[in-house]
Amino acid sequence: MLIVVDLASGLVWRRLVNHFSTKADPSFVPIVEGETLMVRPTSGLPQPFAVPADGIALSADGTTLHYCPLSSRHLFSVPTALVRDRSLADSKVGAAVVDLGEKGASDGLEADAQGHIYAGDYKHDGIRRRLPDGTWVTIVHDPRVLWPDTLSVGPDGWLYFTANQLERGADFHSGHDLRQKPYTLFRVKIGGSPVALK
Numbered sequence: 001m002l003i004v005v006d007l008a009s010g011l012v013w014r015r016l017v018n019h020f021s022t023k024a025d026p027s028f029v030p031i032v033e034g035e036t037l038m039v040r041p042t043s044g045l046p047q048p049f050a051v052p053a054d055g056i057a058l059s060a061d062g063t064t065l066h067y068c069p070l071s072s073r074h075l076f077s078v079p080t081a082l083v084r085d086r087s088l089a090d091s092k093v094g095a096a097v098v099d100l101g102e103k104g105a106s107d108g109l110e111a112d113a114q115g116h117i118y119a120g121d122y123k124h125d126g127i128r129r130r131l132p133d134g135t136w137v138t139i140v141h142d143p144r145v146l147w148p149d150t151l152s153v154g155p156d157g158w159l160y161f162t163a164n165q166l167e168r169g170a171d172f173h174s175g176h177d178l179r180q181k182p183y184t185l186f187r188v189k190i191g192g193s194p195v196a197l198k
Contacts (some may be wrong), residue, residue, distance in 0.1 A: 002053060002067065004083055015083050016053075019094045024050035026073035029106050032122055032167040033145070042175040049172075055109035057098060057117055062197045064196060066100075066117055075103040075117070075130070103136060104128055108161065111152035112192030118159055120148030127151070127188065140188050148186075153194045158187040 001017040016022045030037040030049055038046040051070035058065060058080070066077045077100055082093045106119035106128070117130040120138075127140035129147055139159075140148075147166040153159055162185050168178035 002056075002065075002083065002110045006084075007191050011086075013086055014041075014130055015093055016078070017066075017090055018096070019090075019097065021074075021076040021078075021094075021097045021099070022053040022067070022069060024052050024069050025074070026050075028073065028105075030123060031141065032105075037167055037172060039171055039172045055106060057109040057111040058195055058197065059111060060113045060115055060195050062195075066105065066111065068109065068119075069129070070105065070107055071076060073102045077099040097102070100130075100134065103130065104123070107147065107166070108149040108151040110159065111151055111195050112153045112190065112197050114192045115116075116190075116192060118153075118190075120151060120161060122167065123149045127159065129190070140186075144184065145186065153190070153192055154187075155194060157189060157191050157193065159190045159192075160185060160187045162186070 002015045003016055005012050009114040033162050038146050040046045046188055050060045050188050054070035063080055064077050065080050077098045078096055103119050104121045105123040106121055108120045110118045115132040121127050121128050125143050125145040128136050128137050129139050130136050146163045148161045149164050150162045165179040170177040
């Protein structure tokens, strides 16, 4: 589900509760650093990596919300006017959801004022950009980019992102934390500018 907050009133409500677009894809099997990523407790059997809606980004004009479950390869969108309207039934909002197709296995999402969407590609150690025509292109591919997340377009024309090494965390390795410091903040020149809603 998505949580909507009205900053002016402080009201909070839920949208797309139990909608397929906000839930983890049960057929999703992520391969990261050559291994199937599963939650591996210190005792008991490994469990699938199943995380619902996580990535989120607003279009440049603020009319479209883009989002994705972490455990999915699909990008979805919904009109923000419907998400904001508390009088609408959730089923009506759900009927307006658009599946924008595959984007790869990603965590963070971001958008720029030029109409591009950016997604971390944790399977391929990179960052991908969705062009306004729907085409995806890889703009970063580097073995140091381990689980890219927390994407942010700066006013200087650079896209900033972290490599948080999530796949090496203790939850995935029977309690053994395999992450290696120092953690890294990267940037790549994109020539775009941040979304600035008024």
